[in-house]
Amino acid sequence: METTMTFEYAPAPESRAIVTIKPKYGHFVGGKFVAGGKHFPTINPATEEVLSQIALAGKADVDAAVKAARKAYISTWSKMSGKERGKYLYRIARIMQERAREFAVLETLDNGKPIRESRDTDIPLAAAHFFYHAGWADKLEYAGLGTSPKPLGVAGQIIPWNFPLLMLAWKVAPALAAGNTVVLKPAESTPLTALLFAEVCQQAELPAGVVNIVTGDGSTGALIVNHPGIDKIAFTGSTEVGKIIARAVAPTNKSVTLELGGKAANIVFDDAPIDETVEGIVNGIFFNQGHVCCAGSRLLLQENVAEEVLHKLKNRMQKIRVGDPMDKNTDVGAINSKEQLAKIIELAAVGDSEGAERWSPECKLPSKGFWFAPTIFTGVTQAHRIAREEIFGPVLSVLTFRTPAEAIEKANNTPFGLSAGIWSEKGSRTLWASQQLRAGVIWANTFNKFDPTSPFGGYKESGWGREGGRHGLAAYLKGVSHE
Numbered sequence: 001m002e003t004t005m006t007f008e009y010a011p012a013p014e015s016r017a018i019v020t021i022k023p024k025y026g027h028f029v030g031g032k033f034v035a036g037g038k039h040f041p042t043i044n045p046a047t048e049e050v051l052s053q054i055a056l057a058g059k060a061d062v063d064a065a066v067k068a069a070r071k072a073y074i075s076t077w078s079k080m081s082g083k084e085r086g087k088y089l090y091r092i093a094r095i096m097q098e099r100a101r102e103f104a105v106l107e108t109l110d111n112g113k114p115i116r117e118s119r120d121t122d123i124p125l126a127a128a129h130f131f132y133h134a135g136w137a138d139k140l141e142y143a144g145l146g147t148s149p150k151p152l153g154v155a156g157q158i159i160p161w162n163f164p165l166l167m168l169a170w171k172v173a174p175a176l177a178a179g180n181t182v183v184l185k186p187a188e189s190t191p192l193t194a195l196l197f198a199e200v201c202q203q204a205e206l207p208a209g210v211v212n213i214v215t216g217d218g219s220t221g222a223l224i225v226n227h228p229g230i231d232k233i234a235f236t237g238s239t240e241v242g243k244i245i246a247r248a249v250a251p252t253n254k255s256v257t258l259e260l261g262g263k264a265a266n267i268v269f270d271d272a273p274i275d276e277t278v279e280g281i282v283n284g285i286f287f288n289q290g291h292v293c294c295a296g297s298r299l300l301l302q303e304n305v306a307e308e309v310l311h312k313l314k315n316r317m318q319k320i321r322v323g324d325p326m327d328k329n330t331d332v333g334a335i336n337s338k339e340q341l342a343k344i345i346e347l348a349a350v351g352d353s354e355g356a357e358r359w360s361p362e363c364k365l366p367s368k369g370f371w372f373a374p375t376i377f378t379g380v381t382q383a384h385r386i387a388r389e390e391i392f393g394p395v396l397s398v399l400t401f402r403t404p405a406e407a408i409e410k411a412n413n414t415p416f417g418l419s420a421g422i423w424s425e426k427g428s429r430t431l432w433a434s435q436q437l438r439a440g441v442i443w444a445n446t447f448n449k450f451d452p453t454s455p456f457g458g459y460k461e462s463g464w465g466r467e468g469g470r471h472g473l474a475a476y477l478k479g480v481s482h483e
């Protein structure tokens with residue numbers, strides 16, 4: 001008789017002993033932590049445990065932060081040579097590496113993402129952004145951005161909850177390298193690593209006021225956006241809020257970059273290497289619980305390989321381990337908040353009612369916290385809301401196509417244009433398809449690969465401007481085009 005053996009993974013929990021979470025946090029202004037007025041809780045979405053009380057910045061707090069940033073800009077940072085600024089950035093990068101485990105544990109506790117991802121992706125990439133921009137600080141005049149590029153002044157930076165420290169690094173590192181000072185607001189549900197970063201700024205002896213961090217909700221973000229003392233707004237978040245910001249800054253002199261939503265097509269041609277492709281599909285949509293603006297959330301399969309790909313994809317999905325984010329074996333962690341979970345549940349229900357077919361592997365979800373099983377919808381058409389709207393969760397919509405031209409037509413049929421994926425063994429087909437796709441980032445035979453040297457950003461409703469690389473630097477310098 002044939003027997004099959006299955007192996008269970010023993011739990012491999014990461015210890016949280018390395019982090020010290022204070023019961024209450026204030027704002028980081030002018031190089032010091034200052035007490036806040038009102039507070040709100042930040043919780044661990046995997047357990048609903050209250051981790052700490054976070055200050056909610058109002059007008060006076062934002063004013064103080066902008067004032068500190070302006071003072072540091074005028075008296076210190078804009079006067080300092082690029083070489084000196086670079087030394088601080090290197091110092092920050094090295095301290096982030098030294099404290100990487102602490103950052104990873106804290107990120108996982110506050111965000112719900114698997115420790116494997118915060119440890120191997122978020123934190124190393126955040127440090128890499130500081131290293132990369134440290135290198136630029138004294139070479140700006142050789143970047144092809146003019147002979148004597150000048151900073152913009154004070155940058156107001158508003159970031160989301162999906163990659164808290166990494167989004168901070170994308171914003172702070174280029175701003176500082178180019179000679180700007182910053183006022184940054186982390187998302188309401190994930191402020192803890194930004195507050196630890198404030199400690200790193202102190203440890204690096206960064207001049208007071210160069211980095212200011214105010215915590216709060218959307219109202220704090222709006223105060224930053226509308227503050228007359230700010231020269232540039234850099235925002236990552238929803239298209240809806242991006243539009244509000246665009247309208248708010250339109251009558252002002254403020255520069256702006258917006259990194260917004262997406263609904264990326266991940267296109268599988270019939271000559272694709274199927275096993276590798278299945279890994280890429282899983283990474284494309286289930287990485288970080290699908291809380292990724294560039295997630296490959298629309299899978300376009302060429303009809304003659306659709307059955308085979310779906311069969312293998314379902315087999316692969318049975319092996320995805322969902323659960324405790326602190327367990328080093330976990331692949332998919334908790335949904336970041338109750339609100340986000342409600343949004344995912346609502347859109348998935350729309351998928352059911354519009355006639356798409358839902359499938360999830362069997363998986364036991366923890367009773368506490370916010371969870372959603374990895375899910376695919378087949379039989380999706382372009383008219384379905386789940387093919388058009390960003391779900392921002394572990395939910396994949398599967399469509400099919402017959403010809404390459406049809407694939408491109410479907411891929412581009414979206415108000416977004418952040419990223420796309422192409423799976424094919426033919427270089428000529430990949431190059432052809434990438435020229436037709438209206439997306440800022442296009443991956444071929446891979447997905448969700450990030451690098452500080454590579455510009456990132458979108459077309460259409462996915463945003464304005466680029467972050468990363470030379471293009472990202474340009475967005476923090478006067479008179480240089482962003483595109």
Ligand code: NDP
Nearest residue numbers: 159160187188216217218221222237238241260261293392
């Ligand atoms: P938001 O756009 O609301 O939040 C992003 C950041 O902007 C947060 O720091 C938020 O503060 C702040 N903010 C909210 N309202 C305003 C405002 N009027 N003026 C200035 N700043 C503001 O995104 P959500 O967190 O609510 O997520 C909603 C949806 O957005 C998701 O479901 C997803 O589709 C999309 N999203 C896209 C991201 C991307 O990377 N492109 C990232 C995150 C979300 P606070 O969180 O404290 O309220």
